Amino acid sequence: MPSDTREADAELLGKPAAGWRRSVFNVVFESDTRAGRLFDVILIVAILLSVAAVLADSVASVTQRHGALLTVLEWAFTALFTLEYIARLSCVERPLRYALSFYGVVDLIAVLPTYLAVFFPEAALLIDVRILRLLRIMRIFKLTAYLTEYRLLAEAMAASRRKILVFLSIVAMIVLIVGTLMYVIEGPENGFTSIPASVYWAISTISTVGYGDLVPRTDIGRALASLMMLVGWGILAVPTGIVSAEMTAQHFRGRRSPAKECGKCGTTDHEEDAGYCRICGAKLGVAPP
Secondary structure: OOHHHHHHHHHHHOOOOOOHHHHHHHHHOOOOOHHHHHHHHHHHHHHHHHHHHHHHHOOHHHHHHHHHHHHHHHHHHHHHHHHHHHHHHHOOOOHHHHHOOHHHHHHHHHHHHHHHHHHOHHHHHHHHHHHHHHHHHHHHOOOHHHHHHHHHHHHHHHHOHHHHHHHHHHHHHHHHHHHHHHHHHHOHHHOOOOHHHHHHHHHHHHOOOOOOOOOOOOHHHHHHHHHHHHHHHHHHHHHHHHHHHHHHHHHHHHHOOOOOOOOOOOOOOOOOOOOEOOOOOOEOOOOOO
């Protein structure tokens, strides 16, 4: 994680100036020390093992053989995550701000289900939200490149949202029209009992999923279904192309050097390695008199 990001987080949460709280903060929130990296690695291993235990507990044969062991492991993991949550709250100057942050809420949800399961057994299924805590892995190995690419993808999707919304609206109109036509063509006797059911068939067909629970029986219906399948191939590539084009544009915008402006005549469209203005010949980078 870049140092400026760590400093921003520390300022947001309130990093203690000194004392034991500063030492605990460096371990649980920072990853630039050996103790901090070891703490994060242990935390990730515990998260993975706890999720694996929950998944194993959902298998009846495993529960019958190792139910007691899984219960002990779950309480051990819950105790560990509870101590970690308390440590995070105790070492920051603004504990309420951390508790209300995204990671603070996730940390709380990671420990609450086990305690709630004592009174409400069905709440134990919520323990799987611990997998969200694996987002902390980006703080451990300082995957700056991955963070940069994630931010690039998020910005590309945000910049493409209007195009994607227009595309989705067109797809919605297509499936609505085709679903209505299929309802008229096939009818309830062939399983198309309503327009919503027919639209469901159109969505599964145009997305190339094709569950097969609804199948056209007439020749006209099969011809329309074939057309939908062919359209689906092209439609799947459109959102990917929109986002990819935006990511490529942002990539080149990020690499492009600032425009060199002539201080004498104001011309800006110069080559990156240009030393003199292509219009008036003045030396670039020199302030006007």
